[in-house]
Amino acid sequence: MSAAQELHNHTFFVLRCVLLCVLFGTGTPHLSNGAAGNTEAGDVDPALLLSKYVQNPSVSGSEKEAGEFFARFCADRGLHVRVFTDEEDSYNFAASLYPLKLGKPNIVFMTHIDVVPAGDPAGWTHPPFSGKISEGMVWGRGAIDNKAMGVMQVLAILQFTGKAAEADLPYNVTLLAVSGEETGGDKGARIIVDHYLEELNPIVVYGEGGAGMTGLIGAAPEKPVFGLGIAQKLRLFLAVESQVAASGHGSVPRERYPTKEVAKASAALLEAIPKITVSPVVREGLHAIGAHDTGIMRRVMMNIDLYGPLFGSIIRKDPIISSMLTNTMSLTSLTSAEGAYNQIPTHARAVFDCRLLPETDQDEFLAQLKRIVEPYEVEIRIISSSPPAPVSEQGIFYQAMEQSIYAVFDDALVVPFMFVAVNDNRFFRRKGIPAYGLLPAILPEELMESIHYFDERFPVEALHKGIEVYVALISTLLENKSIIN
Ligand SMILES: [Zn+2]
Numbered sequence: 001m002s003a004a005q006e007l008h009n010h011t012f013f014v015l016r017c018v019l020l021c022v023l024f025g026t027g028t029p030h031l032s033n034g035a036a037g038n039t040e041a042g043d044v045d046p047a048l049l050l051s052k053y054v055q056n057p058s059v060s061g062s063e064k065e066a067g068e069f070f071a072r073f074c075a076d077r078g079l080h081v082r083v084f085t086d087e088e089d090s091y092n093f094a095a096s097l098y099p100l101k102l103g104k105p106n107i108v109f110m111t112h113i114d115v116v117p118a119g120d121p122a123g124w125t126h127p128p129f130s131g132k133i134s135e136g137m138v139w140g141r142g143a144i145d146n147k148a149m150g151v152m153q154v155l156a157i158l159q160f161t162g163k164a165a166e167a168d169l170p171y172n173v174t175l176l177a178v179s180g181e182e183t184g185g186d187k188g189a190r191i192i193v194d195h196y197l198e199e200l201n202p203i204v205v206y207g208e209g210g211a212g213m214t215g216l217i218g219a220a221p222e223k224p225v226f227g228l229g230i231a232q233k234l235r236l237f238l239a240v241e242s243q244v245a246a247s248g249h250g251s252v253p254r255e256r257y258p259t260k261e262v263a264k265a266s267a268a269l270l271e272a273i274p275k276i277t278v279s280p281v282v283r284e285g286l287h288a289i290g291a292h293d294t295g296i297m298r299r300v301m302m303n304i305d306l307y308g309p310l311f312g313s314i315i316r317k318d319p320i321i322s323s324m325l326t327n328t329m330s331l332t333s334l335t336s337a338e339g340a341y342n343q344i345p346t347h348a349r350a351v352f353d354c355r356l357l358p359e360t361d362q363d364e365f366l367a368q369l370k371r372i373v374e375p376y377e378v379e380i381r382i383i384s385s386s387p388p389a390p391v392s393e394q395g396i397f398y399q400a401m402e403q404s405i406y407a408v409f410d411d412a413l414v415v416p417f418m419f420v421a422v423n424d425n426r427f428f429r430r431k432g433i434p435a436y437g438l439l440p441a442i443l444p445e446e447l448m449e450s451i452h453y454f455d456e457r458f459p460v461e462a463l464h465k466g467i468e469v470y471v472a473l474i475s476t477l478l479e480n481k482s483i484i485n
Contacts, residue, residue, distance in 0.1 A: 209437015
């Protein structure tokens with residue numbers, strides 16, 4: 001391997017880690033060696049609460065039982081619970097220091113109740129909904145995604161009930177637990193912003209997104225890096241369709257017919273070379289990481305505008321890096337009106353899942369695709385598009401989370417990041433409410449890979465540290481009376 005090749009490989013290994021962190025919170029991290037947190041979350045054992053919560057299965061579409069369990073826990077501990085919707089497949093509630101009806105500006109911590117299916121139980125070391133506490137971990141579906149976050153958030157909020165009773169705090173603090181995140185948010189966060197936003201009165205939302213990892217900075221591999229989500233790509237589902245009035249016989253093929261046209265147009269779209277674009281958020285995140293590195297890595301990360309296009313052919317081959325630096329298209333469905341095998345169908349359709357960088361103009365993107373498929377008899381139609389969500393600013397709310405991470409994790413680095421998939425934060429951003437995505441935990445790669453897979457589990461120690469982060473965050477925000485003016 002040449003030196004240049006080696007450099008490329010190393011550079012892209014690091015870039016890849018950064019981007020994996022953004023996508024799934026993965027990379028090559030290991031647990032911080034810091035002492036176990038000594039958070040006192042009242043008389044509640046965080047691991048036991050997480051274990052019990054996991055024991056209430058809540059696969060998307062059947063969240064109610066787990067939601068009721070969690071809401072009951074909050075109410076029993078003195079939080080003001082408001083159940084917004086109470087359906088089997090749509091259980092959404094708020095648990096707050098003060099009743100929502102007081103109308104106080106609200107600091108909202110969002111978590112989703114639902115989990116993805118467990119898959120074959122035989123693949124699990126402990127039954128997926130056992131909530132087994134073993135080897136310093138809480139095991140089970142939803143342990144990481146997203147029940148640990150909900151447990152950390154609520155146990156942090158509970159530490160302020162005394163203060164809230166003694167003094168008239170300037171803000172309310174609320175746990176918002178929603179359904180249906182894994183299936184797009186229509187049964188949860190969307191309902192909240194469409195019908196209950198005024199009642200909730202959020203000034204900020206802290207939800208899921210990035211996480212912490214180590215091994216990113218060559219010159220300081222122990223330094224944990226936290227990607228704090230402030231932006232996300234846009235999702236656009238497109239249909240490429242072709243039809244004719246009458247079907248023909250397969251023995252006498254015409255020059256053009258629907259299946260052939262759609263296949264050729266799809267191939268042209270998939271073969272088009274996407275442009276490398278460095279979004280401001282991506283640039284800033286890499287710049288911040290590069291600033292802590294040395295040598296060539298420092299140069300590459302701090303000058304990604306220059307090096308990104310230079311490494312274009314490598315970038316496009318790497319799905320993760322590509323997703324951060326280009327508009328992507330995946331062919332997710334290819335269908336036709338299937339008849340007899342000798343019959344040419346009257347209709348054919350391809351579906352593309354497109355993910356656009358935040359600064360992309362959707363109309364321009366579509367016009368570009370139409371130029372590519374011009375030689376073929378197809379039409380491009382939008383099936384659905386997620387409207388743009390503004391990038392959340394790095395003001396007081398961002399800084400408060402940043403400082404809270406620094407207070408709990410020695411030598412950590414917090415950098416802004418773009419989430420390439422969609423999550424519930426977008427609903428609030430669209431309403432002009434800043435939303436930040438971060439699981440305040442450093443998790444080893446093997447645990448992050450357990451998300452949506454077998455043996456999902458969350459370290460007990462990380463629960464304590466996460467509670468400390470949220471407590472620091474709430475303290476900082478409550479002390480700052482001038483957020484709203
Ligand atoms: Zn999640």
